[in-house]
Amino acid sequence: MNHGDHQKLFFWLLLAPFALWLILLIFIPHLDMLSIALRERVAPREYAFSLANFQAFFTEPLYWRTFLRTALMSILATALTLLIAFPVAWYIAKILRGRSKSLLFLLCLIPFWVSELVRTYGWMILLRETGVVSRVLQWSGLVDGPVEMLYNDAAILLGLVYNALLFMVVPLVTALDSLSDELVEASYDLGGNSLSTLRFVVIPHAMPGIVSGCIIVFMLTLGNYLTPTLLGGKDSLWFTGQIYTQFITRFNWELGSAFGVLLLILSSVIVWLGLRLSGQTLSGTLAR
Amino acid sequence: MIPSLPRSSASAALYTAYVALFFVFLLAPLVVVGVFAFNDSLFASLPWQGFTLDWFTAAGDGRTGVFRDGPLLESIGVSLFVAFWVTVLSLSVATTNAFLFERHVFRGREFLFMLMLLPLVIPGVILGISILIASNSLANVLEDRFLLEWDWLRPGLVLVILGQFSFITTIATLVVTARLRKIDRSLEEAARDLGAGHLAVLLTVTLPWLRPALLACGIVAFLMSFENFNTTLMLVSSDSPLTITLFDRLREGSTPALNAVSLLLMTGSGLLALISVLAQRNPPR
Numbered sequence: 001m002n003h004g005d006h007q008k009l010f011f012w013l014l015l016a017p018f019a020l021w022l023i024l025l026i027f028i029p030h031l032d033m034l035s036i037a038l039r040e041r042v043a044p045r046e047y048a049f050s051l052a053n054f055q056a057f058f059t060e061p062l063y064w065r066t067f068l069r070t071a072l073m074s075i076l077a078t079a080l081t082l083l084i085a086f087p088v089a090w091y092i093a094k095i096l097r098g099r100s101k102s103l104l105f106l107l108c109l110i111p112f113w114v115s116e117l118v119r120t121y122g123w124m125i126l127l128r129e130t131g132v133v134s135r136v137l138q139w140s141g142l143v144d145g146p147v148e149m150l151y152n153d154a155a156i157l158l159g160l161v162y163n164a165l166l167f168m169v170v171p172l173v174t175a176l177d178s179l180s181d182e183l184v185e186a187s188y189d190l191g192g193n194s195l196s197t198l199r200f201v202v203i204p205h206a207m208p209g210i211v212s213g214c215i216i217v218f219m220l221t222l223g224n225y226l227t228p229t230l231l232g233g234k235d236s237l238w239f240t241g242q243i244y245t246q247f248i249t250r251f252n253w254e255l256g257s258a259f260g261v262l263l264l265i266l267s268s269v270i271v272w273l274g275l276r277l278s279g280q281t282l283s284g285t286l287a288r
Numbered sequence: 289m290i291p292s293l294p295r296s297s298a299s300a301a302l303y304t305a306y307v308a309l310f311f312v313f314l315l316a317p318l319v320v321v322g323v324f325a326f327n328d329s330l331f332a333s334l335p336w337q338g339f340t341l342d343w344f345t346a347a348g349d350g351r352t353g354v355f356r357d358g359p360l361l362e363s364i365g366v367s368l369f370v371a372f373w374v375t376v377l378s379l380s381v382a383t384t385n386a387f388l389f390e391r392h393v394f395r396g397r398e399f400l401f402m403l404m405l406l407p408l409v410i411p412g413v414i415l416g417i418s419i420l421i422a423s424n425s426l427a428n429v430l431e432d433r434f435l436l437e438w439d440w441l442r443p444g445l446v447l448v449i450l451g452q453f454s455f456i457t458t459i460a461t462l463v464v465t466a467r468l469r470k471i472d473r474s475l476e477e478a479a480r481d482l483g484a485g486h487l488a489v490l491l492t493v494t495l496p497w498l499r500p501a502l503l504a505c506g507i508v509a510f511l512m513s514f515e516n517f518n519t520t521l522m523l524v525s526s527d528s529p530l531t532i533t534l535f536d537r538l539r540e541g542s543t544p545a546l547n548a549v550s551l552l553l554m555t556g557s558g559l560l561a562l563i564s565v566l567a568q569r570n571p572p573r
Contacts, residue, residue, distance in 0.1 A: 006486075007392075014388040017381045022403060025454040026410075029418035032425055084310070091307045106565075107311060113561040114318060115515035117531050118550040121538060122317025125324060125333065125547075132320055135334040165314065215409075223411020226517050230538060240413045240518075247417055247522065257421065260414045271409055282409070283402055 030264075037257035053258035063242065063259075070239040071266055073153070074221040077160040081168045081217050082210065084161065089172035094181070105173060112166045120230050123159055124150060127231075151233035159227040164220055168213040175209025176202075211278040215271050222267050239263055322554065325547035343548040354548045363533040367514050370445060370529055374452045374513035375506050381453075382460035382505065383498070389461075390468045407455040416522025419451050447523040452513045459512070460505050467501035468494075500567045507564040511557050 040050035057063045092104050111119055126132050127149040134147045149155060179202065187197040203210070228238035239259065246256030275282060324333070328340035330351075347356040354360060389401055407415065420443065427441035440446040471494065479489045517531045524532055530549075537546060 011388075011392050011394065014384050014392065017384045018388055018400070018404070021381055021454070021457060022406075025419060025450060026407060029415075029422035030410075032422040033414075033418040036421055087303070088307055088310050091303065104311075108314070109561075110558075111314060111318065113511065113557045114554050115517075115531060115550075115557075117515070117517060117534050117538075118321055118553060119317055121534075121542070121546065121550060122319075122321040124538070124542075125320045126317060128333075130331065130333045132334055162313070162317070219409055219411065223413055223518060225413055225521065226535070230535075240411070243413055243417065244521070247420070253421065256417065260417050263411060264414055267409065267411060282405055283398070 033257045033260055036254055037261045039254060041254070053255050054262075056255060057258060057262065066237045066242055067239050067259075067262065067266070069237055070222065071270075073157065073160075074218055075270075077157055077164065077221045078214050078218045080157065081161050081164045082214060085165055085168040085172055085213070089169050089176055092169075093173045093176035094179070108166060108169045111162075116163055116226055119163060120159055120227050123155070123162065123231060127155055127158075150231060151235075153232070156228050156232040156236060156238075159231040160221050160224065163224070163227060164217040167216045167220065171209040171213040171216075172206065173209075175206040179205045207278055208280060211274055211280050215274055218270060218274075219267055222263070222270075318554065321547050321550045324544055325551045327544055327547075330543060343544040351543070352545060354545055354552065357545065360530075360533060360545075360549060363528055363530045366445065366527050367529040367531070370449055370452070371510045371513040373449045374456055375509045377449070377453045378457040378460045378509050379464075379502060379506050381457050382464045383502070385457070385461040386464040386468045386498075389465055404458060404461060407458045410455070412455070412516070412518030413522060415454055416451050416519040419447060419454065420522055423447055423450075443523055443525040445527055448520050448529065451519040451523045452516050455519070456509050456512050460509050463505040463508070464498060464501055467498055471497050503567045504564040507560045507567075511560060515557075 037053055038049060038051070039047040040052045042048045057067070088108075092101060092108070096104060124131070128134070129146045129148040129150075131149070133149060134143075137143045137147060138145070183201055183205070184197060187201045192200070223240060225238065225240040225244060228236040229241060232238065240263070243256050243259045243263070246252045246259060271282075274280075325343055326339050326341070327337055329335075329337040341353075343351070344353045345355055346353040385404065389397065389404075423441040427438055430436040430438055430441075475497075476489050476493050479493050484492065514529075515531060517535065520529055520532060521535075528536075530553075534546060534549065
């Protein structure tokens with residue numbers, strides 16, 4: 001064999017695991033999910049093509065309302081995460097220098113190394129009726145009896161934002177780090193104030209970081225099952241909960257698959273819109 | 289906004305206070321989990337009843353410490369087993385992927401790279417159910433047509449491993465590819481000029497260069513697998529990994545034993561995190 005043949009052989013040898021991984025574990029399973037979503041049982045072990053599962057989704061208010069609620073709360077959680085994380089990222093990227101800067105940045109990463117389950121358990125200890133916050137409030141005389149702060153939408157949002165913060169802070173710090181101080185100074189010299197500098201200098205510069213942070217946070221929030229279930233209780237009404245119910249409790253895989261397809265469409269559309277509006281690409285955003 | 293610009297000391301103090309509050313918010317849940325592992329009470333909550341190690345070591349008297357809790361220890365074993373295989377598989381494929389994308393120019397390379405990123409934008413629950421569906425249909429076909437009973441295609445640890453492998457590979461590929469891109473190609477050429485064959489160059493130059501990335505990436509893959517919940521939930525059967533066991537216990541009502549496990553988990557992942565940070569800081573030459 002000459003050199004060119006060698007190269008070709010290596011190429012195919014390297015392509016094989018890649019192709020097997022993507023085809024067997026991503027493409028075929030998703031096509032299978034779609035085909036099951038598009039069928040209906042007409043007799044025992046006999047199926048026919050049908051849109052009945054999607055029809056069930058649109059006619060049963062519980063389903064589409066849960067879907068809409070999940071989408072809106074995910075968007076809200078993403079926006080809140082951005083608002084909370086931005087000042088912190090600015091502080092780390094622009095105000096701190098040297099050791100304290102890298103120390104604080106590492107501190108931001110700590111929760112990532114801890115399982116989501118442990119983090120959520122921590123919030124349960126803090127927020128439940130017999131929890132730390134409730135006891136402290138009683139002890140300080142601000143309230144008379146125990147307060148239940150778990151099992152409501154605010155608790156779900158809090159948990160989601162908490163779990164997402166890291167994925168927002170890191171891309172924001174990376175983006176803001178590269179903004180030179182001179183640009184900010186120039187903006188003030190030219191008569192700008194804090195607000196106009198933020199609007200016309202800082203945000204345009206940080207856009208790639210903002211977009212990649214928002215995409216990752218939105219995805220994680222939308223597909224989360226653990227946090228809404230534990231912090232929201234039985235009535236958390238999160239769409240992944242519906243998928244779980246259909247698959248594991250009711251064993252209605254057809255409807256569950258249809259839900260899965262819908263969730264996948266929703267997340268793709270929102271990610272695509274986000275990329276489109278900000279002029280970024282998927283490879284450019286995720287592969288940095 | 290930046291240190292070189294004048295601003296009132298009040299607003300500066302307010303800003304610092306906000307950042308301080310942020311870090312309290314960030315660390316509070318982790319601290320309470322750790323602290324209440326040592327509370328001498330049946331519940332992980334105030335009031336503080338005194339210090340105890342019961343939740344680690346006790347056996348009996350209504351208290352079962354982590355180290356005496358058979359099912360819990362078993363699920364830690366299951367998690368270690370799963371995480372080991374996920375790490376091995378995803379690192380291998382990530383390495384071949386890195387060579388594919390960095391060392392070969394071919395038509396559709398950009399497109400394949402984008403496909404490679406897809407698992408990152410698919411929610412974990414969906415990855416789980418789609419693999420569940422596909423393996424189940426395959427198992428049914430094998431059973432109906434060929435009378436083969438391949439039980440590993442039914443929910444269980446093999447599917448859990450495959451499910452986690454499916455998306456952890458993407459993250460591992462990104463890390464290894466980034467490292468391979470930075471290699472000084474003249475090192476490899478020098479080795480070849482000195483008479484080394486392809487394999488020798490790979491083993492003595494390229495792979496040693498990748499080692500810190502592979503180590504750090506292996507640790508991340510191991511932890512992501514150990515802590516995965518959403519994908520695993522859809523694919524488990526009776527052998528449940530730690531996160532699933534903890535989730536079930538949390539819903540039944542918890543004792544500080546859960547805090548003790550969580551504290552062990554935090555310590556373990558903290559140590560691994562430290563190793564991975566150190567590994568990337570001092571690349572061996």
